[in-house]
Amino acid sequence: xxxxxxxxxxxxxxxxxxxxxxxxxxxxxxxxxxxxxxxxxxxxxxxxxxxxxxxxxxxxxxxxxxxxxxxxxxxxxxxxxxxxxxxxxxxxxxxxxxxxxxxxxxxxxxxxxxxxxxxxxxxxxxxxxxxxxxxxxxxxxxxxxxxxxxxxxxxxxxxxxxxxxxxxxxxxxxxxxxxxxxxxxxxx
Amino acid sequence: xxxxxxxxxxxxxxxxxxxxxxxxxxxxxxxxxxxxxxxxxxxxxxxxxxxxxxxxxxxxxxxxxxxxxxxxxxxxxxxxxxxxxxxxxxxxxxxxxxxxxxxxxxxxxxxxxxxxxxxxxxxxxxxxxxxxxxxxxxxxxxxxxxxxxxxxxxxxxxxxxxxxxxxxxxxxxxxxxxxxxxxxxxxx
DNA sequence: AGCTAAAAAGCAAATACTTATTTGGAAAAG
DNA sequence: CTTTTCCAAATAAGTATTTGCTTTTTAGCT
Numbered sequence: 001x002x003x004x005x006x007x008x009x010x011x012x013x014x015x016x017x018x019x020x021x022x023x024x025x026x027x028x029x030x031x032x033x034x035x036x037x038x039x040x041x042x043x044x045x046x047x048x049x050x051x052x053x054x055x056x057x058x059x060x061x062x063x064x065x066x067x068x069x070x071x072x073x074x075x076x077x078x079x080x081x082x083x084x085x086x087x088x089x090x091x092x093x094x095x096x097x098x099x100x101x102x103x104x105x106x107x108x109x110x111x112x113x114x115x116x117x118x119x120x121x122x123x124x125x126x127x128x129x130x131x132x133x134x135x136x137x138x139x140x141x142x143x144x145x146x147x148x149x150x151x152x153x154x155x156x157x158x159x160x161x162x163x164x165x166x167x168x169x170x171x172x173x174x175x176x177x178x179x180x181x182x183x184x185x186x187x188x
Numbered sequence: 189x190x191x192x193x194x195x196x197x198x199x200x201x202x203x204x205x206x207x208x209x210x211x212x213x214x215x216x217x218x219x220x221x222x223x224x225x226x227x228x229x230x231x232x233x234x235x236x237x238x239x240x241x242x243x244x245x246x247x248x249x250x251x252x253x254x255x256x257x258x259x260x261x262x263x264x265x266x267x268x269x270x271x272x273x274x275x276x277x278x279x280x281x282x283x284x285x286x287x288x289x290x291x292x293x294x295x296x297x298x299x300x301x302x303x304x305x306x307x308x309x310x311x312x313x314x315x316x317x318x319x320x321x322x323x324x325x326x327x328x329x330x331x332x333x334x335x336x337x338x339x340x341x342x343x344x345x346x347x348x349x350x351x352x353x354x355x356x357x358x359x360x361x362x363x364x365x366x367x368x369x370x371x372x373x374x375x376x
Numbered sequence: 377a378g379c380t381a382a383a384a385a386g387c388a389a390a391t392a393c394t395t396a397t398t399t400g401g402a403a404a405a406g
Numbered sequence: 407c408t409t410t411t412c413c414a415a416a417t418a419a420g421t422a423t424t425t426g427c428t429t430t431t432t433a434g435c436t
Contacts, residue, residue, distance in 0.1 A: 008411080024291060026215035030396060040413050045397065099291060103212065103284065139361055147361055150342040154334050173327055173335055180368045196385080218422060228387050233423065 009047050011037040016058050021093035024100040025055045056112060059101040062094045063113055067121040074125060077135050081148055081178040084122070085171055088152040095153050136181050144181060151177055197235050199225040204246050209281035212288040213243045244300060247289040250282045251301055255309045262313060265323050269336055269366040272310070273359055276340040283341050324369050332369060339365055 015037035020028045030051050034041040048054035069087040074080040088095050102109050126141040135144070151174050203225035207216045218239050222229040236242035257275040262268040276283050290297050314329040323332070339362050 024212070024214060026212060027292065029394095040411095041396090042398080042413065043411080046411085051396065096291065099287065103287060103291075104215065138364075139357060143357065143361065146342050147339060147365075150338045151335055154338040169327060169331065173331065176326075176368055177335075177365050180364055217420095228385090229422090230387070230424080231385075234385080239422065 008037075008039055008043055012039055012044055012047060012054070013057060013061065015039075016054050017061070017093065017097070020055055020058050020100065021096045025052065025104045028055070030054075055101075056105070056108075059097060059105070059112060062097040062101075065091070065094060066098075070122050070125065074129070077126070077129055077178045077182050078175060080122070080125060080129070081152075081174055082171070084148055085152045085174055088149070089167055099153075134183055136183055139181075148174070148178065196225075196227055196231055200227055200232055200235060200242070201245060201249065203227075204242050205249070205281065205285070208243055208246050208288065209284045213240065213292045216243070218242075243289075244293070244296075247285060247293070247300060250285040250289075253279070253282060254286075258310050258313065262317070265314070265317055265366045265370050266363060268310070268313060268317070269340075269362055270359070272336055273340045273362055276337070277355055287341075322371055324371055327369075336362070336366065 012033065015033045016028075019033045019036065023029070028051070030041055030044060033054070034044060044051075044054055048057055066084075066087060070080065070083045072083075074083065101112070105112065122145055123141045126135065126145055129135040130137050130141060139147075154170065200221065203221045204216075207221045207224065211217070216239070218229055218232060221242070222232060232239075232242055236245055254272075254275060258268065258271045260271070262271065289300070293300065310333055311329045314323065314333055317323045318325050318329060327335075342358065
């Protein structure tokens, strides 16, 4: 059913995800992507117009999958924090890609994000928790969310060899942080 | 007094700092560095052997200046956190450089850091506070420090237009975090 | 000081290679 | 038959690094 063009588009995007996560936009090699995808270089240009277009597609995709990962309703900020933490731990490549994007496409980054309405889900989710009186309103949702993501990303992929116990300890640290932002429901 | 070679080394390093902070290792251009330094390309190779050697020199330098910025004794973790925060805010280029280094020289990054004994100062400073019973020992000094730096870096240079008030609000968030790690001195 | 020879610093142009992007045409699909 | 997909090879820059030579600095000596 899937037309060959759709399939090729996908294998190219998959290969690009790995390549760009590893080497970034400037360091990524179009030829390596084509080879890894088992496709021809020319197809990249046919589908994504140029290297940068492909990179942007990868970035949007990464942002979308973060949004996807935290889409469900969360009863509290702990739950939201855990979802973000899991995502970062389980897919370090995505995190790398976002970091590359912030560095290499600084000017276009937020515009790019808006296009894909990426973080929106998480922001509104957090805002909802604030509205419900469960999270402090001392900071706006975006600020808190970015702090949270920054904390989660701390280890991954920035550090050598993270054993399971390291991860658990790191998770505990993140949770300790978010709990300081939680508002205790008033005793009824 | 300063020999010309010393001076040239320095102007090259200064130019490289800017170039690499802006574009990273793969994206940085040797020729641009030479031009900005008002020096010849060949001098770069004479002094730093190659592009990567120059990049590493820049990274070590960035690490050293972070170490320098927090060298003084801190009476509590608030004071330490403020020092780190100030450094990150005042010199976003340094922060970018470190981020580039973690991405582009992932494997060599920590080895590089050890060479320059960069973070050591901050780690031992924090450990001292822990020994004095002023900071939780639930996490080791390295973990806490990396969390702290991650939080401080959150905005800078990752976001558009940070007004003074944004910065102050961000600082407050960082401080809120570190206070949860502080141990109240037992009432005497 | 002044002189001089060795060493170091400086540069423009050449080299050698990588790499993004295009072309022109063949094969497959609709 | 027309359109789309595919590809190998060509193109066209761009870029790190080296070479060969000139100029400046350094350091020893009278």
